[in-house]
Structures are given as structure tokens and as C-alpha cells.
Amino acid sequence: MTVLDHIPSEAQLRRAAYRRRQTVYSVLVAASSTAALGTLLVVAVTGAPGWERVRRSFLDPEIAWDALPAVLAGLWLNVRLLVCCAAGALLLGLVIAVLRTLRGPIFFPVRALAAGYTYTFRGLPLIIVLYLLTLGVPGLRLQGMPPVLVLGGLALVLTYGGYLAEVFRAGIESVHPSQLAAARSLGLTYRQTMRHVVLPQAVRRVAPPLLNDVVALQKDVGLVSLAGPIDAVRAAQIATAQTFNYTPYVVAGVLFVLLAIPLIAVTDWVTLRSARRQSGGS
Amino acid sequence: MALLRCRGLRKEYAGAVVLDRLDLTVAEHQVVALIGASGSGKSTLLRCVNLLDDLDDGTVELDGEDISDPRVDADRVRRRIGMVFQAYNLFPHLSVLENITLAPRRVHRRARAEAEAQARELLDRVGLGDRADAYPDRLSGGQQQRVAIVRALANSPRLMLLDEVTSALDPELVGEVLAMIRDLKADGMTMVLATHEMGFAREVADEVCFLDAGRVVESGPPEQVLGEPTQPRTRQFLRRIIEAGRL
Ligand SMILES: Nc1ncnc2c1ncn2[C@@H]1O[C@H](COP(=O)(O)OP(=O)(O)O)[C@@H](O)[C@H]1O
Ligand SMILES: [Mg+2]
Numbered sequence: 001m002t003v004l005d006h007i008p009s010e011a012q013l014r015r016a017a018y019r020r021r022q023t024v025y026s027v028l029v030a031a032s033s034t035a036a037l038g039t040l041l042v043v044a045v046t047g048a049p050g051w052e053r054v055r056r057s058f059l060d061p062e063i064a065w066d067a068l069p070a071v072l073a074g075l076w077l078n079v080r081l082l083v084c085c086a087a088g089a090l091l092l093g094l095v096i097a098v099l100r101t102l103r104g105p106i107f108f109p110v111r112a113l114a115a116g117y118t119y120t121f122r123g124l125p126l127i128i129v130l131y132l133l134t135l136g137v138p139g140l141r142l143q144g145m146p147p148v149l150v151l152g153g154l155a156l157v158l159t160y161g162g163y164l165a166e167v168f169r170a171g172i173e174s175v176h177p178s179q180l181a182a183a184r185s186l187g188l189t190y191r192q193t194m195r196h197v198v199l200p201q202a203v204r205r206v207a208p209p210l211l212n213d214v215v216a217l218q219k220d221v222g223l224v225s226l227a228g229p230i231d232a233v234r235a236a237q238i239a240t241a242q243t244f245n246y247t248p249y250v251v252a253g254v255l256f257v258l259l260a261i262p263l264i265a266v267t268d269w270v271t272l273r274s275a276r277r278q279s280g281g282s
Numbered sequence: 283m284a285l286l287r288c289r290g291l292r293k294e295y296a297g298a299v300v301l302d303r304l305d306l307t308v309a310e311h312q313v314v315a316l317i318g319a320s321g322s323g324k325s326t327l328l329r330c331v332n333l334l335d336d337l338d339d340g341t342v343e344l345d346g347e348d349i350s351d352p353r354v355d356a357d358r359v360r361r362r363i364g365m366v367f368q369a370y371n372l373f374p375h376l377s378v379l380e381n382i383t384l385a386p387r388r389v390h391r392r393a394r395a396e397a398e399a400q401a402r403e404l405l406d407r408v409g410l411g412d413r414a415d416a417y418p419d420r421l422s423g424g425q426q427q428r429v430a431i432v433r434a435l436a437n438s439p440r441l442m443l444l445d446e447v448t449s450a451l452d453p454e455l456v457g458e459v460l461a462m463i464r465d466l467k468a469d470g471m472t473m474v475l476a477t478h479e480m481g482f483a484r485e486v487a488d489e490v491c492f493l494d495a496g497r498v499v500e501s502g503p504p505e506q507v508l509g510e511p512t513q514p515r516t517r518q519f520l521r522r523i524i525e526a527g528r529l
Contacts, residue, residue, distance in 0.1 A: 178367065178369060178371045179371060179373065181329075181334055181367070181371065182365075182367060182371035182372075182373070183373075183384075184334060184357075184360060185332055185334060185360055185363070185364075185365040185434075186360070186361075186384065186385035186389065186433070186434070186437060187357050187358070187360045187361030187385055187389045187437060188357070188384070188385065188388060188389060189357050192388050192389070196384060196388060197373055197384075200375045201373075201374065201375050204375060
């Protein structure tokens with residue numbers, strides 16, 4: 001018997017009709033409640049006694065247009081810093097996580113250093129690391145001191161490397177010991193086992209939280225402006241000081257969100273895919 | 283000459299003695315079946331022979347070489363021994379072909395094309411040629427276990443260790459894996475296999491060893507150990523197996 005031969009029973013037809021009515025009803029309820037809430041919000045905000053003043057000082061189209069080039073130029077710095085710092089922090093985190101798995105007495109100092117690093121930098125507020133590196137280190141007046149921008153980037157890499165190392169470590173530990181046994185039984189060395197069996201599975205499993213940390217990093221990248229370099233937030237601040245109007249901040253905020261959307265979308269997609277893989281789907 | 287000779291093996295886990303003065307000798311081309319209740323030490327013995335676990339006493343010789351000497355390079359030893367696990371332990375992120383060629387390429391440094399040609403030939407021989415590019419989660423248990431056996435064979439081992447390779451399988455899939463082991467025996471492969479399939483042990487093994495509390499209590503030809511056991515503990519074990527309908 002093929003699927004096409006099937007004639008639905010009376011009961012099935014009644015059930016299908018009932019479900020259709022329910023669907024229409026749900027859509028109507030969702031639409032009207034959204035409309036009601038939206039109207040309420042708009043009326044509350046625009047009807048507020050200070051609305052006109054807020055609109056002038058936060059949402060002035062002319063000032064937004066004037067501030068845009070400077071804020072965009074600053075944003076370009078954010079983007080470059082993000083790419084470099086994300087790559088650096090991911091690499092550092094991976095290396096630290098792998099060092100912490102090494103067994104044997106020879107590696108004791110390496111393990112201890114790696115553990116000490118993750119404890120320190122996960123506990124230390126980013127702002128303090130940033131000030132220590134960008135204000136303290138240049139104070140040493142050593143020869144060949146890297147520019148403040150590089151030191152600021154280094155502060156981000158060190159701080160986020162500590163978090164990412166823990167994420168990678170959780171991934172490594174989630175790989176079942178029987179996978180190691182299988183790899184070693186084939187004659188693979190510890191390094192080959194890590195490289196070809198453990199790390200590929202670990203990284204796949206923790207890709208969603210890793211990307212989530214990269215999204216967080218993209219917001220913190222702006223903090224290097226505290227040490228001088230002009231990023232999008234700092235550019236907005238300068239524009240605000242010149243016009244006595246806060247619209248440039250809104251411009252910077254909108255640009256940050258626009259920048260984050262693709263990254264967040266990728267994160268969601270990866271999360272969904274890995275959830276599906278783990279539940280046995282394709 | 284003996285290919286594998288274990289003398290006086292001892293292994294403890296947190297004070298519990300799991301292997302106790304255990305002796306085992308396996309000649310080349312011989313098939314030895316390890317039987318015994320759950321927890322009697324079969325898996326531990328196989329893991330110790332493959333140097334996946336450290337011994338607490340005793341020696342293991344492979345081809346006359348003392349491989350339990352700590353100065354021996356364990357990775358080089360494991361290349362000569364193939365191991366298959368109860369839970370298959372295929373690498374889920376690699377395709378069937380990549381699972382099989384991993385060791386030939388990374389350990390034996392074979393060229394990719396050469397390793398893949400060998401893998402495809404082995405797969406064809408066991409009727410899995412069309413699954414080369416599939417991932418393990420797309421295969422049935424029986425297919426996964428056959429791939430695991432092929433993966434171990436791709437190293438051209440001198441000795442195969444099989445740890446209850448059919449215990450995780452649905453009954454109707456057991457046959458295809460046993461058929462493969464039968465073929466291995468016909469090819470002259472030396473094997474040590476832990477098993478609960480008494481009928482299969484009787485058919486394929488040259489020698490059956492009954493383990494109890496980490497010792498070989500009784501060993502000999504299958505007809506003798508399974509048919510006319512002399513030790514009371516062997517009889518008791520076989521009686522339980524028969525009651526469970528497994529013989
Ligand atoms: N990693 C381990 N840690 C502690 N105890 C273990 C470990 N592996 C095995 N054992 C113990 O060793 C004994 C023998 O186990 P095993 O060799 O797996 O037996 P079998 O394979 O015959 O069922 C069991 O009592 C088990 O609990
Ligand atoms: Mg076992």
C-alpha cells in the first residue's frame with residue numbers, strides 16, 4: 001500500500017480542521033497583543049513630558065550625519081582590533097588548555113604556570129590589566145616599547161585568553177577516555193592523539209561558547225580607547241563634546257549592534273548545528 | 283614459538299586486586315578465548331597487554347621482547363597490536379575512510395592515496411565498500427564494529443585483542459561480526475578475545491581460558507573447558523551461562 005492510497009478517516013479530518021482553526025486563532029492573538037504593546041510603548045515614550053528634549057539631544061539626524069565619518073573611522077579600528085585580539089586570544093586559550101592536560105613530572109612547572117595564568121586573568125578586571133599594560137609598562141621607558149594600541153590589544157588577549165582556555169579545557173575533558181584509548185591502541189602518540197582525535201572533537205563541542213566570548217570581546221575592544229587610541233566610542237565622545245549633543249553615542253551604539261549581528265547569527269547557527277549533531281540528526 | 287607470553291601479571295585498582303599472578307601464553311596463529319564473569323579481569327588483561335594500563339607486577343613478552351620494560355617505547359609496541367573495543371570507539375568526527383587511514387597515514391607515514399587504496403580494499407572485502415565516506419553515526423552497530431576491526435587491521439598487526447566485540451550489538455547483528463573474526467582466523471591471525479559467546483568460543487578458539495578473580499582458573503581445548511570442566515568455579519560459571527540460555 002502506498003501513502004497516496006490513504007483516505008483519512010472522519011476523526012482525522014475533524015482533528016485537522018480543529019488544528020487549522022487553532023492556528024488561525026493563535027496568529028490573531030499574537031498580532032493583536034503585539035500591536036497593543038507597541039502602541040502603548042510609543043504613546044508612553046513620545047507622550048513623556050521630556051520627550052522633545054530627549055529627541056533633540058539624542059536623536060538629531062543632522063548631528064548623526066556629521067558624526068558618522070569619525071565614528072565609522074573609529075569603528076574600523078574596533079574591527080581590526082577585534083580580528084587580531086580574537087585570533088590571539090583563541091590561540092593563547094588553546095595553547096594554555098593543552099598545556100594544562102600534560103601529564104608527568106617534567107611538565108609540572110608548565111602546568112603550574114598555565115593554571116596560575118588562568119586563575120589570575122580570570123580574576124583580574126580587564127580595566128586594571130589595561131591600565132597596567134598601557135600606562136604602567138610604557139612608564140618603564142624601555143627601548144623598543146610597542147605602541148599603546150598593541151599593549152591595549154595584549155591586555156585584551158591576556159584577559160580573554162584566560163576565559164577561552166577554560167572553555168577549551170572543558171571541551172577537552174568532555175571527550176570520552178575511550179576515544180583516547182582507541183587512538184593510543186592504534187599507535188598514535190599523545191601529541192597525535194590530541195591533534196587528530198581529541199582537539200577536533202573538543203573544538204566542535206565548545207564552538208558555541210567560544211563564539212559567544214568573541215561577541216563579548218567585540219564590545220570590550222572599545223575599552224582600549226581609555227588608553228588613548230580613538231575607537232568608535234571615543235570618536236563619539238569627542239563629537240559629543242563638540243556639539244553638546246548625545247546623538248553620536250546613539251550612532252556608535254547602532255553601528256556596534258550592526259557589527260555584532262553577523263557574528264551573533266553565526267553563533268546561533270553553529271549552536272543549532274551542534275545541538276542537532278549531538279541529538280543524532282544530520 | 284610463543285608470540286605472546288604473560289608471566290605473573292598483577293594489577294590493582296585502589297587496593298582491589300584485579301589481576302593476580304596471571305599467566306597466559308599465545309602461540310603464533312593461535313586463537314585464545316577469555317571467558318569469565320563480569321569483573322573477572324578480562325578487559326584489564328587485554329588493556330595491560332596493549333600497555334594502555336601499567337602493570338603492578340609481572341612481565342609481558344611480545345615476540346620474545348619484554349614490552350613491560352618501562353624503557354620500551356609503548357607507541358611502537360601498540361603499532362604491532364590491534365585492539366577492538368566493546369563500544370567500537372570509532373572517531374565520530376572522521377568518516378569511515380578517515381578512521382581507517384588515520385594510523386597508516388600518521389603513524390606509518392604512508393601517502394594518502396596509498397593508505398586510502400588499502401582501506402578501500404579492506405572495506406570491499408568485508409562488504410562495506412559503499413560506506414567509505416559515511417560517518418560512524420550513520421552506520422548500524424554491526425557495521426561500526428566491522429569498521430573498527432578493519433581500522434585495527436590497517437596497521438597490519440601481529441596480534442589482535444578483541445574485547446567483547448559483540449556484547450553491545452543487537453542479536454541479529456552479531457553474526458556479521460563473528461563471520462569477520464572467523465575469516466581472520468582462516469587467514470592465520472593470532473587473536474586473544476574476551477567473549478560471552480560460548481558457542482563461538484567453542485567453534486573458533488584453539489584454547490579457552492576461564493578467568494575468575496584475576497586468575498586463570500582453568501584452560502585448555504574448548505571441548506574440555508566448556509564440555510568437561512574440572513574446576514568447581516568453571517562448572518558454576520557455565521551452569522549460570524546455560525541457565526541464561528547463552529550456550
Ligand atoms: N579504571 C578502573 N578503576 C577502578 N577499578 C577498575 C577500573 N577498571 C576496572 N576496574 C575493576 O577491575 C575489575 C575487573 O574489571 P574488568 O577487567 O573490566 O573485568 P571484565 O572485563 O572481565 O568484566 C572490576 O572489578 C572493575 O570494577
Ligand atoms: Mg570487560
